Amino acid sequence: MIVGFDKVSLSxxxxxxVLQDLSFTLNDGEFRFLTGPSGAGKTSLLKMIYLGHKPSGxxxxxxxxxxxxxxxxxxxxxxxxxxxxFQEFRLLDHLTAFENVALPLRVAGVNHSQYRxxxxxxxxxxxxGDRVDAYPATLSGGxxxxxxxxxxxxxxxxxxxxxxPTGNVDPSMGEKIMKLFVxxxxxxxxxxxxxxxxxLVKALGKPxxxxxxxxxxxxxxxxxxxxxxxxxxxxxxxRTKGVSPTSSxxxxxxxxxx
Amino acid sequence: MSDTPTTGGATPIExxxxxxxASGSAASSGSKRRLFSGFRQQPLLPExxxxxxxLTAVLAVISSLAALALAAFVVIANAAADWTAELDASLTxxxxxxxxxxxxxxxxxxxxxxxxxxxxxxxxVTASPEAAKLLEPWLGKGNADSLNVPALIEIxxxxxxxxxxxxxxxxxxxxxxxxxxxxxxxxxRRLTSAARSGQALAFGIFALIMGAASAIAIFAARAGLAxxxxxxxxxxxxxxxxxxxxxxxxxxxxxxxxxGAFVGLLIAIFAIGLLALAARAxxxxxxxxxxxxxxxxxxxxxxxxxLAVCLxxxxxxxxxxxxxxxxxx
Numbered sequence: 317m318i319v320g321f322d323k324v325s326l327s328x329x330x331x332x333x334v335l336q337d338l339s340f341t342l343n344d345g346e347f348r349f350l351t352g353p354s355g356a357g358k359t360s361l362l363k364m365i366y367l368g369h370k371p372s373g374x375x376x377x378x379x380x381x382x383x384x385x386x387x388x389x390x391x392x393x394x395x396x397x398x399x400x401x402f403q404e405f406r407l408l409d410h411l412t413a414f415e416n417v418a419l420p421l422r423v424a425g426v427n428h429s430q431y432r433x434x435x436x437x438x439x440x441x442x443x444x445g446d447r448v449d450a451y452p453a454t455l456s457g458g459x460x461x462x463x464x465x466x467x468x469x470x471x472x473x474x475x476x477x478x479x480x481p482t483g484n485v486d487p488s489m490g491e492k493i494m495k496l497f498v499x500x501x502x503x504x505x506x507x508x509x510x511x512x513x514x515x516l517v518k519a520l521g522k523p524x525x526x527x528x529x530x531x532x533x534x535x536x537x538x539x540x541x542x543x544x545x546x547x548x549x550x551x552x553x554x555r556t557k558g559v560s561p562t563s564s565x566x567x568x569x570x571x572x573x574x
Numbered sequence: 575m576s577d578t579p580t581t582g583g584a585t586p587i588e589x590x591x592x593x594x595x596a597s598g599s600a601a602s603s604g605s606k607r608r609l610f611s612g613f614r615q616q617p618l619l620p621e622x623x624x625x626x627x628x629l630t631a632v633l634a635v636i637s638s639l640a641a642l643a644l645a646a647f648v649v650i651a652n653a654a655a656d657w658t659a660e661l662d663a664s665l666t667x668x669x670x671x672x673x674x675x676x677x678x679x680x681x682x683x684x685x686x687x688x689x690x691x692x693x694x695x696x697x698x699v700t701a702s703p704e705a706a707k708l709l710e711p712w713l714g715k716g717n718a719d720s721l722n723v724p725a726l727i728e729i730x731x732x733x734x735x736x737x738x739x740x741x742x743x744x745x746x747x748x749x750x751x752x753x754x755x756x757x758x759x760x761x762x763r764r765l766t767s768a769a770r771s772g773q774a775l776a777f778g779i780f781a782l783i784m785g786a787a788s789a790i791a792i793f794a795a796r797a798g799l800a801x802x803x804x805x806x807x808x809x810x811x812x813x814x815x816x817x818x819x820x821x822x823x824x825x826x827x828x829x830x831x832x833x834g835a836f837v838g839l840l841i842a843i844f845a846i847g848l849l850a851l852a853a854r855a856x857x858x859x860x861x862x863x864x865x866x867x868x869x870x871x872x873x874x875x876x877x878x879x880x881l882a883v884c885l886x887x888x889x890x891x892x893x894x895x896x897x898x899x900x901x902x903x
Binding site (some may be wrong): 366367368369370389391392393394396400406408410411412415419420422423424425428467471544 | 615616618620663782804805807808809810811812813815816818900
């Protein structure tokens with residue numbers, strides 16, 4: 317089990333209950349959409365999964381570990397197994413595209429010479445091979461999006477979270493990004509994509525969690541919660557990636573002859 | 575700016591990337607660029623915020639004061655050592671009498687006794703009229719002549735002699751009345767204690783200044799963290815440990831501390847240089863005014879200052895950051 321929510325609730329500050337009694341699980345290799353109207357609490361839910369906010373109630377399990385009351389020191393290793401594409405990108409303005417993408421590896425103490433190739437390859441792969449040394453201020457919205465994407469993937473996370481990854485790009489780019497997540501999922505990572513674009517959800521035919529007014533609600537269309545078919549499919553693909561973050565980036569090396 | 579990159583001509587974000595000459599050229603231009611980028615990594619916490627130039631300036635001022643305090647400590651220590659060494663090496667016999675003749679006669683007796691004492695290497699007599707002249711600056715010309723000022727006999731002797739002062743005193747007493755042996759102990763002790771107080775004061779000032787440097791580092795580290803809160807939050811989310819973030823801050827403060835401290839040290843050395851020049855221009859190393867010499871003895875201890883300031887600021891910054899990070903999730 318990658319993510320387990322057991323009656324998890326979240327409130328910010330005083331009494332403003334944002335999420336109530338959420339229970340669901342995300343298994344190895346599973347793909348889930350997270351849908352719901354704006355302000356329903358999609359971002360808050362993701363925030364708890366990427367350990368950006370402590371749940372105020374219930375039990376949260378990550379990679380089989382109960383993290384509800386985990387000590388601070390236990391969190392960084394877990395966070396390194398999660399790649400997040402933030403809605404507002406959260407790139408560091410004083411670092412180049414290269415340095416932004418390399419950040420998770422640098423923070424994990426990986427030597428610069430070990431990840432240089434991988435990061436460049438990844439940037440090439442997202443079509444930013446010629447913007448390696450560009451600063452975020454000079455990048456367009458779509459380019460920032462792709463830098464953020466590359467940063468989320470660079471450490472080959474076991475779990476990929478994306479918050480409205482198609483919000484800042486045109487529909488065709490949005491479709492490509494979605495296909496990319498499906499592809500990454502096929503290669504072994506569990507994926508949760510938050511979006512309010514139901515067309516995309518339907519088009520990809522992946523199961524979805526729908527959140528409304530802070531609680532999970534049944535979907536209003538078919539193929540909603542964790543269909544057995546998708547779980548079987550992901551299980552048969554299995555986990556193909558290596559353990560070391562220093563081996564070359566998975567998708568390009570798997571896909572491209574060198 | 576276009577979303578579609580020109581490199582390779584391939585559609586971006588396509589899981590299947592088409593190999594070809596175009597992507598090959600992209601790789602080679604990449605390797606060329608690699609030669610120039612990446613040697614020096616950008617610091618993760620940018621220069622902005624409370625740290626930087628103002629902090630460097632404050633630390634420079636503080637360091638110069640600390641260096642001067644330390645210099646005062648060294649100068650006083652040296653001067654005290656000079657004084658006590660001089661006094662330790664000599665003894666004085668005062669010869670008293672009702673008139674000049676008696677003083678002169680007793681002086682002769684005393685000199686004979688001293689010359690016969692083993693361990694005495696040198697005896698210098700300052701007769702009563704000469705001793706009176708020494709008092710002229712205080713009493714006025716001629717005023718001391720009628721006072722029958724005691725004659726002074728300065729003795730330089732071995733260490734044995736100092737240890738057996740009672741023997742010598744007894745022999746002098748037996749030879750003649752009016753002979754008083756003075757080992758400068760009183761004077762010596764007073765000088766030493768005065769010097770010690772001076773040193774303690776100088777060191778206290780040095781310690782206070784270091785405390786001020788640490789306090790400033792606390793404020794600056796907090797302000798820096800607050801200014802970089804977004805970045806710190808992101809670093810956490812991509813898996814940075816508290817230690818890693820604290821090390822980033824610590825490194826920056828160490829560098830700022832080093833920069834400020836060296837500027838401060840140069841200011842202090844310049845100030846001491848001026849003092850030394852002024853002292854030389856006055857022409858004399860006057861008694862009680864310790865001589866300031868522009869020497870390695872003085873400069874070397876001052877090199878402690880940049881080290882101490884760096885450590886104080888870096889360690890304080892680290893602890894401050896760790897403490898405030900522990901409050902976050």
